[in-house]
Amino acid sequence: MRLGAEIISLDSMQVYRGMDIGTAKPAPAERARVPHHLIDIRDPWESFSTAEYVRLADEAVAETTARGRLSLFVGGTALYAKSVLVGIFDGPSADWEFREDFRREAGKVGAEALHKRLAELDPEAAARIHPNDLRRIERALEIHSKTGRPASALRTEWKAAQLRYDARLVGILRPREELKKRIDARVDAMIAAGWLDEVRRLVADPRGLSREASQALGYAELAGVVRGEVQLAAAVEEIKRRTRRFAKAQMTWFKTFPAVTWVDASDYGATAEIVDRVVDLSGDLDDKTRTGSTHGGLR
Numbered sequence: 001m002r003l004g005a006e007i008i009s010l011d012s013m014q015v016y017r018g019m020d021i022g023t024a025k026p027a028p029a030e031r032a033r034v035p036h037h038l039i040d041i042r043d044p045w046e047s048f049s050t051a052e053y054v055r056l057a058d059e060a061v062a063e064t065t066a067r068g069r070l071s072l073f074v075g076g077t078a079l080y081a082k083s084v085l086v087g088i089f090d091g092p093s094a095d096w097e098f099r100e101d102f103r104r105e106a107g108k109v110g111a112e113a114l115h116k117r118l119a120e121l122d123p124e125a126a127a128r129i130h131p132n133d134l135r136r137i138e139r140a141l142e143i144h145s146k147t148g149r150p151a152s153a154l155r156t157e158w159k160a161a162q163l164r165y166d167a168r169l170v171g172i173l174r175p176r177e178e179l180k181k182r183i184d185a186r187v188d189a190m191i192a193a194g195w196l197d198e199v200r201r202l203v204a205d206p207r208g209l210s211r212e213a214s215q216a217l218g219y220a221e222l223a224g225v226v227r228g229e230v231q232l233a234a235a236v237e238e239i240k241r242r243t244r245r246f247a248k249a250q251m252t253w254f255k256t257f258p259a260v261t262w263v264d265a266s267d268y269g270a271t272a273e274i275v276d277r278v279v280d281l282s283g284d285l286d287d288k289t290r291t292g293s294t295h296g297g298l299r
Helices: 028-033 050-066 078-086 096-109 111-121 123-128 134-147 151-159 176-192 195-204 219-226 232-254 271-283 287-292
Strands: 005-009 070-075 169-173 260-264 294-298
Touching: 005 050, 050 070, 050 078, 070 078, 078 232, 096 111, 096 134, 111 123, 111 134, 123 151, 134 151, 169 271, 176 195, 176 232, 195 219, 219 232, 260 271
Parallel strands: 005 070, 070 294, 169 260, 169 294
Antiparallel strands: none
C-alpha cells in the first residue's frame, strides 16, 4: 500500500486455477487488500506460453499505469521476468524433420551420446543441460543446425538486449543453509495444509494437466503417492530436493540480470524489516518511472 502499486504475479504456475497450495498462491484475503494480476487465469488442462504471459503482463502494466499506479512484479520465474524486461528469446522455429531424425537417433544411441555431440558444438550449453535432458539437448542442437551458431551465443545476446521498460529490480539473498531450512519447512507446511488432497482432486479430473502445468514442482511426486507408486515420505523428500535445486538454478538466472539491487536478509532481523528495506528501495523512483514503467520486485 505504501507504494501505491498493484501486484503482477511472476509465477508460471499461479496462473492455474485449483493449483493453490503447491504454488503458494496468495490467499483470497491478501488478494482483496491489493489488486493482483495474472493469477487464476487458466485451467490446469490448458496450455500457457511465455509469449502469452508477456502479452498479458504488458496489458496489466498498461491498465495499472492508466490508473496512476505502479506495477510491482513479484515472483520467482526467471524466464518470465527476463521476457518481460527484454522480450521473448527469438530462436528459430521448430524444425520437425530435424526433431524426427533426432528422436530416432536418440532411440538408437541414447541421450549421453547426443549430449557429447552438443558438448563439441556448444560447450557452454552442454554444461548447463543435464545429460539426460533430451528435450533441451534436442533444442540446442536444433538451433545450431538451423543457424550455424551455438544456442548459448544467441541466448547471451538475448540476455544483453535493451530493456523494454524502465525498471527497478530488487532481490533478496539468504544464506544457503537458511534457504534450505526455509524450503524444507515450506514443503512440510504445504503438506500439512492439504497439498496431497489438492493433487488428488487434480488426478481425479479426466482432463488431466497440460504439459506446462504438469511441470509444477511437487505435483508429479504427489500424483505418484495418489496412484500408490511411492510413499508420501519419499515423495516429500524428493520435492524438497528438487525445490532446492530449482532455487539454485533460478538464482543463477537472476544474477545475470542487469542492475539488480540485492538485499542480504542476514543483515536484518524480522521479516518486516526486510520488507521495509525492499519497499524503500522500490519506492525510490522518479516521476517518469512512477507514471510509465514496470516495477521489478523479484523475490
